[in-house]
Each structure stands twice: as C-alpha cells, then as structure tokens.
Amino acid sequence: MEPQLTLVADPALELRALTRRYGDAIAVAGVSFEIQAGEFVTLLGPSGSGKTTTLRMIAGFEQPDTGSILLSGRDITRLAPDRRNIGMVFQSYALFPHMTLFENIAFPLKMRGRSRSQIRAAVDRMLALVRLTGLEDRYPRQISGGQQQRVALARALVFEPPLLLMDEPLGALDRQLRRQVQTELKRIHQSLGVTIVFVTHDQEEAMFLSNRIAVMQSGRIVQQGPPQALYATPSSRFVAEFIGESNFLSGRVEAIEGAHVTVRLADQTIIGGHAAEALKAGQSVDCLIRPDTIDLASGASKPRLIGQIDLANFLGDSMELEVATPVGPMRVRTPIRAGQQGFAPGQSLELGLDPAVIRVFPVAGVV
Amino acid sequence: MLRMVPLPRFAGEEFPLLHIMTETLGRSRIRTGWPVALLAAPLILFLAIIYVWPVGSLLTASVTEPSWGDQNFRQLVASGIYGHVFWLTFKLSFIVTAATLLLAYPVAYYLTVTSSRVGLWLMFLILVPSWTSVLVRSFGWMILLGRHGVVNALLSRTHLTEQPLQLMFNTGTVEVAMIAILLPFMILPLYSAMRAIDPTLVPASRGLGANPLQAFWRIYLPLSRPGIVTGTSIVFVLSLGFFITPALLGGTRDITVAMLILQQFDALLNWGFGAALSAVLLAVALLALVLFGWLLRQNPGMQGRT
Numbered sequence: 001m002e003p004q005l006t007l008v009a010d011p012a013l014e015l016r017a018l019t020r021r022y023g024d025a026i027a028v029a030g031v032s033f034e035i036q037a038g039e040f041v042t043l044l045g046p047s048g049s050g051k052t053t054t055l056r057m058i059a060g061f062e063q064p065d066t067g068s069i070l071l072s073g074r075d076i077t078r079l080a081p082d083r084r085n086i087g088m089v090f091q092s093y094a095l096f097p098h099m100t101l102f103e104n105i106a107f108p109l110k111m112r113g114r115s116r117s118q119i120r121a122a123v124d125r126m127l128a129l130v131r132l133t134g135l136e137d138r139y140p141r142q143i144s145g146g147q148q149q150r151v152a153l154a155r156a157l158v159f160e161p162p163l164l165l166m167d168e169p170l171g172a173l174d175r176q177l178r179r180q181v182q183t184e185l186k187r188i189h190q191s192l193g194v195t196i197v198f199v200t201h202d203q204e205e206a207m208f209l210s211n212r213i214a215v216m217q218s219g220r221i222v223q224q225g226p227p228q229a230l231y232a233t234p235s236s237r238f239v240a241e242f243i244g245e246s247n248f249l250s251g252r253v254e255a256i257e258g259a260h261v262t263v264r265l266a267d268q269t270i271i272g273g274h275a276a277e278a279l280k281a282g283q284s285v286d287c288l289i290r291p292d293t294i295d296l297a298s299g300a301s302k303p304r305l306i307g308q309i310d311l312a313n314f315l316g317d318s319m320e321l322e323v324a325t326p327v328g329p330m331r332v333r334t335p336i337r338a339g340q341q342g343f344a345p346g347q348s349l350e351l352g353l354d355p356a357v358i359r360v361f362p363v364a365g366v367v
Numbered sequence: 368m369l370r371m372v373p374l375p376r377f378a379g380e381e382f383p384l385l386h387i388m389t390e391t392l393g394r395s396r397i398r399t400g401w402p403v404a405l406l407a408a409p410l411i412l413f414l415a416i417i418y419v420w421p422v423g424s425l426l427t428a429s430v431t432e433p434s435w436g437d438q439n440f441r442q443l444v445a446s447g448i449y450g451h452v453f454w455l456t457f458k459l460s461f462i463v464t465a466a467t468l469l470l471a472y473p474v475a476y477y478l479t480v481t482s483s484r485v486g487l488w489l490m491f492l493i494l495v496p497s498w499t500s501v502l503v504r505s506f507g508w509m510i511l512l513g514r515h516g517v518v519n520a521l522l523s524r525t526h527l528t529e530q531p532l533q534l535m536f537n538t539g540t541v542e543v544a545m546i547a548i549l550l551p552f553m554i555l556p557l558y559s560a561m562r563a564i565d566p567t568l569v570p571a572s573r574g575l576g577a578n579p580l581q582a583f584w585r586i587y588l589p590l591s592r593p594g595i596v597t598g599t600s601i602v603f604v605l606s607l608g609f610f611i612t613p614a615l616l617g618g619t620r621d622i623t624v625a626m627l628i629l630q631q632f633d634a635l636l637n638w639g640f641g642a643a644l645s646a647v648l649l650a651v652a653l654l655a656l657v658l659f660g661w662l663l664r665q666n667p668g669m670q671g672r673t
Contacts, residue, residue, distance in 0.1 A: 061570050081573040094571035098589045107585075111576035155575065 010073030012037040012195040013058065013163055018067035019219075020053050027053040028064070029219035035197065035212075037162075040189050042198045042206040044242065045216035051199045054216070055165050058197065059088050072162060082111070087156030087194075088165040091172070093148045095140040101127075101151050102136035108159040126154040129188065146177045153185070157194065166198045170205065182208055203243045207231070215239050231290075235276055237361045240288045247330050248286045250363065253279050261360050263287055267326040271303040272355030277362065284363040291320070291333040295352030302352040305330070312343040319343055323351065422649075429646045432639030439643035449627070449644070453651070456623045459538070459613070460606035463545045467553045467602050468595065470546065475557035475594070479564075497551045505615045508544045509535065512616075536618040544612050549605060553598040560594025593663060600659035604652045624648050 011034040020028040028050040035041050043051035056062040058069055060081035068077040076084050087108075095104050105126050109119045127133045130150035140148055149169060156164055170178045186209060189196055200206055206213050207227040214224040215238075223235045227243075234240035237248070251263040254270060261275045263285055273287050295302060307325035321332040321343055330351060343349075429439050443449045474493075478486050496504065511517050512534035519531040534540060564587065572582040610625035624644060631641030 059570075059574055061574070080578075081570065082576050082578050084574075085576075086574065088571070088574045090567050090571055092565060092567055094565065094567040096568060096572070096586060096590075097565075107572070107577075108575040111578075111581060159576065 009037070010070070011035055012039070012072060013197065014070040014073075015054070015058070016068045016070070018054065018057060018064045018069070020050075020057060020062060020064050026219050028057070030067070031216075031219070031221055032067075033214060033221060033224070035195060037195055038193050039211050040186075040196045040198065040209060041212045041214065042200060042210040043216055043221075044200060044203060044206040044213050046201055046242070049216040050219035051201075051216045052167055055088075055167050055197065055199050058163075059086055059165055060084050085159070085161050086163045086165060087159070087161035089149075089152045089156045089167065089169045091168040093140075093152040093169075093172075095148055095151055095155075097140055100137050100139055101132065101143070104140065104151055105136075105155045105158050107155065112159060122158055123154075126158045129157075129191075130154045130184075145172055146181060149173065149181060150184070153188070157188075157192065162195060164194050164196045166196065168200055169198075170200075170202075178205070185209065207243070213243075215242060232357070233274075233276075234288070234359060237286055237288070237364070240359065240361070245291050245331060245333075247289045247291060249289065249327050250284065250286050253281050253283045253285055253360075256281060260355070261285075263360060265327050269303060269305060269327070271353050271358065273358030273360040274355075275360050279360065279362060286361045286363055288359040288361065289330070289353060290357065291331040293354060293357040294330070294332045294334075295354060296332070296334055296349060297352065302354055304353065305351045307349050307351055309343055309345050309347045309349060312345055321349070323349055325351065425642050426646050426649075427642075428638050429640075429642035432642065439639045440647075442640060443643055443647065452622050452624055452627050453647070455621070456607060456625075457651075459542065459545075459609075459621075459623065460603050463542055463549060463606045464599050464603045466542070466546050467549050468599055471550055471553035471557055471598065472591075472595075474550075475554050475561055478554070478558045479561045493551050493554055496547070501548055501611050504548060505544060505612045508540070508616055512540060535616055536621075538617065538621050541613045541617045541621050544616050545606060545609060548612065549602045552601045552605065556597040556601065557591065557594040560591050560597070564590045596659050596663045600656055603655055603659075607648060607652050607655070 013033075013035040015031050015033040018028055018031045019026070031050070031054055043054060045051045053062060057064050060076070060079060064077065068075055070076070071084065071086070096107065099107070102123055105123045106119045109122055114122070123136070124133070127136055130153055132147060132150055132154070135143060135147070140151065143151070149172075152169065170181055173181060182205060189209075198206075198209060210227060212224060213227055213230055214221045215230065216222065217238055223230060223239045230239060231244045234243060240246050249263075249265055249271070251265040251271075254262040254264045256275070256279060259274050260272060261279055262270055262272050264270055265287075271287065279285065305325045305327065307323035307330060309321050310324050310329065311322040313320040313322075315333075318333055318335050321334070323330045323332055332349075332351065430437060432439070474489075478489055481489070509516070513519070514531045514533075514535075516534070518534060519528075522528045523531065568586050568590070569582050572586045573579070577585065608625050609623060610629065613621050613623045614626055625648075628641050628644045628648070631637045631644060635641075
C-alpha cells in the first residue's frame with residue numbers, strides 16, 4: 001500500500017486536555033489549544049488563572065498530571081526541558097549574573113556544541129537585532145532593566161527555536177518603556193516569524209501584541225480568538241470585564257427573537273442587544289455597552305438614556321465622560337471633532353444605545 | 368568556642384566575615400563621617416588591648432627571646448621535624464576542609480529548597496552541637512570510641528568482634544571529629560550564598576539546553592562560589608589552629624603546630640621558639656586568607672553593585 005500523504009500541516013504547538021493540580025488546588029483544568037506556526041498568541045487572565053502553569057508545562061518545568069503537549073506533531077510531554085528546544089523569557093529575565101551579555105546570549109549555543117566562530121556570528125546578529133551591539137562585555141547588573149529584557153529575548157532566540165515562550169516579560173518595566181519594548185517585540189516577531197506564546201494579565205498589552213488571545217479563568221480557557229473579536233463579542237461577563245472598558249446595565253429579558261433580545265431596564269427603558277448565550281424571557285441579565293459605542297449625536301433612532309455629565313476628562317484625542325443616568329453611572333468615550341461643542345459637567349446628554357453592539361449576559365447564578 | 372549565628376546579609380553579598388576582611392576595608396560603600404566611626408572606637412580599643420598588644424609582644428618575642436636575632440627561625444628551618452609538623456597540620460586541615468565542603472554542600476542546598484518548618488528544625492540540629500564546647504565534644508568521642516566505649520561494647524555484645532577495636536588515637540578519628548565540629552562553619556556560609564541564587568536560573572539554563580550536570584557546573588556552582596570561598600577559608604584557618612581534638616583523639620604521630628606551640632610554652636618554657644612557631648602559623652593563615660580573598664574576586668559578576 002502506498003504511504004498516505006497528509007497535506008494538513010501539524011500545528012506548531014498543540015495542547016491536549018492538560019491538567020495540573022497542586023494538592024487540592026487545580027491550577028490547570030483541561031486546557032486544549034492549537035497554535036499555528038508564526039502566530040503570536042497570548043494567554044490572558046488574572047493571577048491564579050493557570051496561565052503561567054500552562055506555560056511552564058510547555059517549557060517542561062512542570063509535568064502535567066494528564067494530557068499531552070505536541071510540538072510540530074511530536075509528543076514532548078515527558079521530555080526534559082533541555083531536549084525540547086523551546087526558547088523562554090522569564091518575568092525576572094533569569095540572566096546569569098556571573099556571565100557577560102555575550103556569554104549569556106552564547107550560552108544556548110555553547111550547550112549545543114556550536115563552534116566558536118558560529119557562536120560569535122550568531123551572538124553578533126542577535127545583539128544587532130535587540131540593538132545592544134557594543135555592550136557585550138557588560139554584566140547584567142551593569143545595564144538597565146529594559147536592556148536586560150532585550151538580552152533575555154536575544155538569549156531565548158539565538159538558537160532559533162521554533163517556539164518562544166514569554167512569561168509576563170514586561171511586568172518589571174515602567175509604562176513608557178513597556179510600550180517601546182512592545183513595539184520592538186512586535187517588530188522582532190514580524191521579522192523572524194517565530195511562533196510566540198505570551199503570558200500576561202495586562203489586557204491592553206495582550207491586544208496590542210497578539211494575533212490571538214486565549215482568556216483563562218480558574219484553570220480553563222474561557223474564550224479565544226483575535227483581539228477584535230474578543231472585544232466586540234465577549235462570550236461572558238468575565239471576558240467582557242477583562243478586555244476593554246465596560247458599562248453593565250442590569251434588566252430583565254422582555255422578548256427573544258433568535259439571537260436578538262429586548263431588555264427592560266430598571267427605569268422601564270427598553271433596549272435591544274445580542275444574547276451571548278441562550279436566555280429565557282423574564283431572566284435577569286447584564287447588558288454590556290462599551291464606552292466608545294455610545295452615540296451622542298442627537299436625533300438618532302435608537303433607544304436612548306437621558307443623563308447628566310458628572311465628570312468630563314480630556315484625553316487628547318478623545319473625551320471621557322462620566323454620565324449619571326436613571327439606571328446608574330455610565331462611562332462614555334467620544335472622539336473630539338473640530339467644531340464640535342464642548343462637554344461640561346452638569347450638561348444634559350442623550351446616550352444612544354445601538355442594539356447591534358450590545359451584548360446581553362445572564363446574571364451568574366440567577367435564572 | 369565561637370558561636371555561629373546567622374549573620375546579617377549585605378545587598379547581594381554573602382557571609383560578610385571574609386568579605387569584610389578582604390574587600391571592604393578602605394572601600395566603604397556609604398560615606399560615613401567621624402561621628403559614625405567613633406561608634407566603633409570602644410571595640411577597637413578593646414581589641415587593641417586584649418588582642419593587638421599581646422599578639423604584638425608575642426611576635427616580638429620570636430626575635431628577642433632568648434636574645435635579639437633570627438636564631439628561632441633558623442632553628443625552625445634547620446630541623447626537619449618542625450617543617451614536617453607544619454606539613455602534617457596543613458594536610459590535616461586540607462583533608463578536613465575538603466571533606467567538610469563535600470558533606471556540607473548538599474545539606475546547604477537542601478536547606479534552601481525544603482519547607483521553612485523543616486529548614487528551621489534542620490538549622491537547629493546543625494547549630495546545637497556547636498553551642499557545646501569542643502573539649503566536651505572531644506571527650507564525647509572518647510566515650511563513644513574508647514577501648515571500653517559504646518561502639519566496642521556493642522560490637523562485642525553482638526559478637527561481631529573478638530577483641531575491642533582500636534578506634535581512637537589515629538588520624539582518621541581526628542579527621543572525623545574535626546569534620547563534625549567544623550561542619551556548621553561550612554554549612555552556614557554555603558546556605559547563605561545559595562539562598563541568594565535566583566531560583567529561576569537553573570530552570571532557565573535547562574530550557575536553554577543545559578543538561579542537569581551542565582546546569583550545576585556552569586550556573587549553580589559558580590554562583591555558590593562566595594559561600595564556598597567563605598566556608599573553606601573559615602574551616603581551613605580554624606583547622607590550622609586545632610589543638611584539643613588532635614591532642615585528645617590523635618595518636619603519637621598526630622601532632623599539630625598548635626600542640627607544638629603549647630609544648631614550647633608550657634613544657635619547655637622556650638618562649639622565643641614558641642613565638643616563632645606562632646608567627647609562622649599566623650603567616651600561613653593570613654596567606655590562606657589572601658588567597659581565598661583573591662579567589663572571591665575572580666567572580667566579577669558577583670561583586671558589589673556599581
């Protein structure tokens with residue numbers, strides 16, 4: 001019989017039903033996930049959601065209790081970390097303090113028995129990539145935090161691993177430096193085409209960097225998809241709160257037509273929206289309204305709330321308004337257009353609520 | 368007997384004892400004015416009276432007793448027996464130091480990875496014996512290992528041996544007893560240095576392709592070097608001056624320089640020659656400290672922050 005050719009490429013990384021417990025606590029409760037070559041995927045979640053444990057299992061520093069890990073189709077679940085050929089950047093960078101930057105970056109190549117000249121060339125290339133040429137004889141303690149971060153990145157990339165893992169690598173940097181390093185990281189990802197799994201609890205960072213985000217909660221992936229999709233159509237209130245800014249209005253389901261539901265708010269206003277999951281008439285629900293989807297143009301034929309501006313914050317390119325309404329405070333973000341009238345506290349506003357962008361979630365634990 | 372208590376740690380530096388002796392003198396990190404220096408004056412005065420002055424007069428005695436000149440040192444060099452005792456002392460100290468290091472290293476490592484409750488108990492067990500005088504502990508070994516001691520009694524009771532074994536008065540027993548006494552002086556600085564090692568470094572090196580042996584050899588061992596240097600220098604210098612244990616447990620051939628010095632002062636009343644022996648022993652100990660200090664400096668990444 002002819003050997004069968006399969007035309008479907010194996011994913012760069014595949015996690016199959018990974019679980020990990022510590023005593024009675026379940027850190028990872030059945031994570032299955034596929035990552036294609038060249039993707040930049042972020043595991044996003046609050047601390048204790050299992051994202052770092054998942055990453056450490058991929059790297060081989062933790063053994064899963066059940067499940068398996070496949071790297072380009074090869075099962076590496078029981079392989080020692082040094083046999084996996086995966087690059088990793090630690091939150092603390094884990095630079096070797098007794099080695100110069102050159103020796104740090106050369107370390108993985110030395111472990112692989114590369115020749116002196118090969119090492120020299122590869123390290124020089126990496127130093128140029130992370131813009132640290134000329135500093136190779138310094139010791140880690142002699143350079144800044146941002147520079148240390150780049151050395152850690154160079155060291156994790158120098159042996160050209162098919163997969164790069166990053167565990168909150170920007171956590172220790174100040175805000176301004178963070179944005180700079182994020183841009184740098186994006187540039188490096190694009191120029192090298194390396195597959196990256198990134199762990200963070202910072203949703204802004206996740207959205208800025210990733211092709212795809214997997215949101216984790218209590219050891220599970222609760223939703224995954226491109227950042228835009230997670231922002232626009234979160235599957236649960238948890239995801240909605242975790243990604244982007246949110247207003248939640250509580251009410252009761254009035255009527256259901258397919259995915260479209262109408263909801264009666266506390267002040268009897270009727271608004272429309274999309275059900276995130278199956279709902280029943282009369283059920284208590286929360287309606288998600290993103291601050292940037294609220295329409296302030298008067299005369300729009302949409303359900304509306306009347307409110308008064310409490311606070312008006314100027315953000316440069318936009319205004320952020322805190323508006324008191326009969327159903328509670330609402331946050332509104334609106335771009336500043338030339339010739340537009342200003343916003344001042346005390347001023348009355350009509351908030352147009354577009355049914356197309358409102359998501360309706362059942363209130364947890366209440367049917 | 369010196370008491371060992373965990374010493375305060377300087378930023379990133381381990382076990383400051385040797386560090387202070389070899390590194391920071393004259394290179395203080397924080398500019399301190401005279402008022403602060405004055406706080407140290409009582410101790411300096413105290414040391415000057417009870418330490419510097421007697422040692423100084425002792426060293427002077429080596430060239431003035433019984434008459435002015437270097438005759439004591441000539442005698443020391445001329446007779447091969449003294450050189451031989453120095454060699455024996457040196458060899459004993461070396462063996463004891465090496466064995467102590469090998470035994471203490473895994474214990475110190477275990478202390479850094481175990482739970483704090485277990486660690487506290489272990490630390491207690493390590494320290495308790497060192498709160499007992501060396502004399503008492505050496506007599507303890509005699510009770511254990513003597514001709515009619517506990518070990519021989521057990522062996523004959525169980526008919527494993529016909530005759531009592533000669534367990535005392537040999538070099539091996541001296542070494543074992545010295546190792547037991549000196550272990551805490553090795554474990555504590557090692558533990559202190561190991562605790563300062565970032566626990567992610569070894570996993571990081573594994574992830575970068577180092578096997579367990581390479582990770583130990585290239586990452587953990589070099590980073591624990593401050594502890595190794597401090598521990599070995601303390602144990603080595605203490606071994607050089609050991610007297611009670613070899614005197615009580617050693618045989619006629621287990622003579623150390625310290626015993627020789629006592630003999631000169633106590634039995635022969637030859638102060639000048641005893642002083643010369645002391646001077647040479649002191650010089651050897653200082654030489655060892657300088658060497659260890661130099662070894663510590665060969666670790667550029669580990670030195671104080673810039």
